[in-house]
Amino acid sequence: MTSASSASATPTARRPMKYRETRRLIRTYSRSFSSMVGLVIVALFLLIAAFGPLLAPYPEDAYGAVDFSAKLLPPSPEHWFGTDQVGSDILSRVLIGARTTLQIGLTVTGIAILIGVPLGMIAGMTSGWLPEAIMRVTDIFLSIPGLILAIAIVGALGPGIGNAMVALALVWWPGYVRLVQAKTLSQRNETYVDAARALGAGPLRVVFVHVLPNCLSPIIVKASMDMGLAILAAASLGFLGLGAQPPYPEWGAMVSTGRSYLPDWWWCTLFPGLAIYFTVLGFNLMGDGLRDVLDPRQR
Amino acid sequence: MLSIRGLDVHFPMPNGQVVRAVDGVSLSLKPGETVGLVGESGSGKTTVGKTVLRLVEATSGEIRIGDVDVRKASLKGLKTLRRKAQIIFQDPHSSLNPRMTIHRAVAEGLILNTSLRGAALHDKVSTILESMGLPAQFHHRYPHELSGGQKQRVCIARALVLDPDLLVLDEPTSALDVSVQAQILGVLKDLRITRPALTQLFISHNLAVIRFLCDRVAVMYLGKIVEEGPVEQVFEDPRHPYTRALLSAVPVPSAVKRPDRIRLTGDIPSPTDIPKGCAFHTRCPIAKKGTCDTIAPVPVALGPDRQARCHFADHTKGVGQE
Numbered sequence: 001m002t003s004a005s006s007a008s009a010t011p012t013a014r015r016p017m018k019y020r021e022t023r024r025l026i027r028t029y030s031r032s033f034s035s036m037v038g039l040v041i042v043a044l045f046l047l048i049a050a051f052g053p054l055l056a057p058y059p060e061d062a063y064g065a066v067d068f069s070a071k072l073l074p075p076s077p078e079h080w081f082g083t084d085q086v087g088s089d090i091l092s093r094v095l096i097g098a099r100t101t102l103q104i105g106l107t108v109t110g111i112a113i114l115i116g117v118p119l120g121m122i123a124g125m126t127s128g129w130l131p132e133a134i135m136r137v138t139d140i141f142l143s144i145p146g147l148i149l150a151i152a153i154v155g156a157l158g159p160g161i162g163n164a165m166v167a168l169a170l171v172w173w174p175g176y177v178r179l180v181q182a183k184t185l186s187q188r189n190e191t192y193v194d195a196a197r198a199l200g201a202g203p204l205r206v207v208f209v210h211v212l213p214n215c216l217s218p219i220i221v222k223a224s225m226d227m228g229l230a231i232l233a234a235a236s237l238g239f240l241g242l243g244a245q246p247p248y249p250e251w252g253a254m255v256s257t258g259r260s261y262l263p264d265w266w267w268c269t270l271f272p273g274l275a276i277y278f279t280v281l282g283f284n285l286m287g288d289g290l291r292d293v294l295d296p297r298q299r
Numbered sequence: 300m301l302s303i304r305g306l307d308v309h310f311p312m313p314n315g316q317v318v319r320a321v322d323g324v325s326l327s328l329k330p331g332e333t334v335g336l337v338g339e340s341g342s343g344k345t346t347v348g349k350t351v352l353r354l355v356e357a358t359s360g361e362i363r364i365g366d367v368d369v370r371k372a373s374l375k376g377l378k379t380l381r382r383k384a385q386i387i388f389q390d391p392h393s394s395l396n397p398r399m400t401i402h403r404a405v406a407e408g409l410i411l412n413t414s415l416r417g418a419a420l421h422d423k424v425s426t427i428l429e430s431m432g433l434p435a436q437f438h439h440r441y442p443h444e445l446s447g448g449q450k451q452r453v454c455i456a457r458a459l460v461l462d463p464d465l466l467v468l469d470e471p472t473s474a475l476d477v478s479v480q481a482q483i484l485g486v487l488k489d490l491r492i493t494r495p496a497l498t499q500l501f502i503s504h505n506l507a508v509i510r511f512l513c514d515r516v517a518v519m520y521l522g523k524i525v526e527e528g529p530v531e532q533v534f535e536d537p538r539h540p541y542t543r544a545l546l547s548a549v550p551v552p553s554a555v556k557r558p559d560r561i562r563l564t565g566d567i568p569s570p571t572d573i574p575k576g577c578a579f580h581t582r583c584p585i586a587k588k589g590t591c592d593t594i595a596p597v598p599v600a601l602g603p604d605r606q607a608r609c610h611f612a613d614h615t616k617g618v619g620q621e
Contacts, residue, residue, distance in 0.1 A: 200381035
């Protein structure tokens with residue numbers, strides 16, 4: 001240790017240590033330009049999701065108001081993003097649709113984590129037939145392309161935004177089982193687990209205090225990326241007509257209905273498409289940034 | 300303090316074979332005594348250490364720490380055992396949770412075993428870390444911010460903060476740089492003075508370290524103790540040919556070729572397939588056909604606290620050293 005570093009450590013040592021660690025995380029994260037771009041996009045998206053109905057110039061258009069006199073108008077100062085085939089303002093529909101999109105992302109990723117992480121922990125920490133069974137079922141799910149399986153599930157349940165979310169969550173959890181099981185397997189053979197047991201930690205304490213925190217960063221990274229992917233998948237289902245039904249303001253469904261008006265009335269697809277693009281991009285960039293920050297060896 | 304009697308640790312393998320990692324080990328440590336356990340890789344010495352703390356389940360045999368029967372201990376009994384016996388592992392880096400500051404890591408044992416909380420807990424942890432030579436500015440750092448030697452000091456502090464009666468040291472210096480090894484050995488040597496009542500089981504393959512720190516030594520080969528006795532006697536007058544080979548393998552800074560160097564040929568046999576008779580006969584320079592490869596030797600008493608598991612333990616002096 002040099003005298004310079006110990007001198008700089010002394011004042012921080014007096015402050016609560018939690019903040020020192022947080023500050024360091026923030027510093028590392030903000031050093032990367034692309035992570036900051038991701039963070040800005042995600043923050044913007046969250047703001048729009050929160051205040052979309054207030055920002056929208058024609059909020060009633062989001063829920064099926066029809067005005068055929070104003071249909072398929074190109075972008076103009078009155079309708080920044082133009083209007084669609086029933087005369088609804090596309091900007092309003094995109095702004096209000098952000099809430100739906102956020103809901104889809106959170107629900108799908110949340111349910112997938114709630115199912116996948118506990119199963120992965122069980123599969124990684126125990127031995128015998130149970131982890132075998134969990135992993136084989138996971139393998140079966142992973143061997144089927146997720147979107148195809150989701151299409152089949154929605155087909156069986158009937159199209160709709162709720163069913164689409166359920167279907168996506170049902171095909172999404174195996175990824176978490178694999179991730180958590182692999183991470184847990186590598187952690188449980190680390191000596192610090194033995195050390196914790198030698199100190200008298202019971203199995204539950206070993207799992208929740210020692211192993212799980214060390215598996216957390218890949219989970220967080222995967223979750224932030226999955227937010228984007230789930231939004232994309234829900235948009236795909238919407239595009240196929242299996243997700244949200246028009247006139248419900250969901251971006252994928254908007255792209256889908258706008259498709260019949262291409263290429264002459266391009267604004268019907270372009271703006272919801274860009275909204276999807278930027279949201280997914282934002283979550284992915286943020287996920288990349290988080291991965292760099294959360295690996296303790298890189299701090 | 301610690302008594303091990305007829306300890307077997309066998310690991311069944313998926314192919315039906317059984318790894319006999321520890322095979323009938325008996326060893327007892329008096330209070331305050333430091334006993335070394337030596338042997339080459341795969342001799343089962345680490346397994347003995349882990350089994351003593353029940354980090355590995357024994358197949359049969361008896362382990363007592365004080366008046367606690369380790370193998371039969373209930374959950375509550377194990378809890379008291381955790382306070383009495385602690386272990387220090389070989390690799391200090393992987394034996395610290397990367398997500399815990401070192402202060403928190405040392406506090407973990409106290410949180411689990413005592414009702415100490417808040418400021419009292421904080422002070423106790425800080426005191427022991429400082430006594431291990433880690434000043435306050437390190438206490439809230441993460442393991443990856445520390446050097447290997449500092450991490451091993453943390454591990455020692457973590458074990459000692461519980462005031463254990465028995466400390467198992469599983470090659471505590473072999474993962475460290477030579478200069479750092481010397482520091483840690485200094486810390487351990489000081490322990491013998493500052494905590495004279497602490498009983499230590501020191502596992503190592505480094506004979507010089509054993510000689511430096513231990514009162515008695517037990518030599519293991521393929522899961523069995525082949526020779527045991529006070530450090531001075533074993534080092535001056537080894538009676539088992541394996542001990543002699545180990546001692547003669549210690550490098551000596553001399554330009555002259557040593558005539559007494561015993562070279563062992565081949566590797567240690569697989570513990571799934573331990574040779575019949577004396578386990579060492581396949582590599583032994585003085586093995587006799589018809590005796591050593593058929594009859595398993597029993598420990599021969601050679602004096603108080605002194606025994607060797609060799610048919611020729613009484614009269615091997617000089618034999619095989621030509």
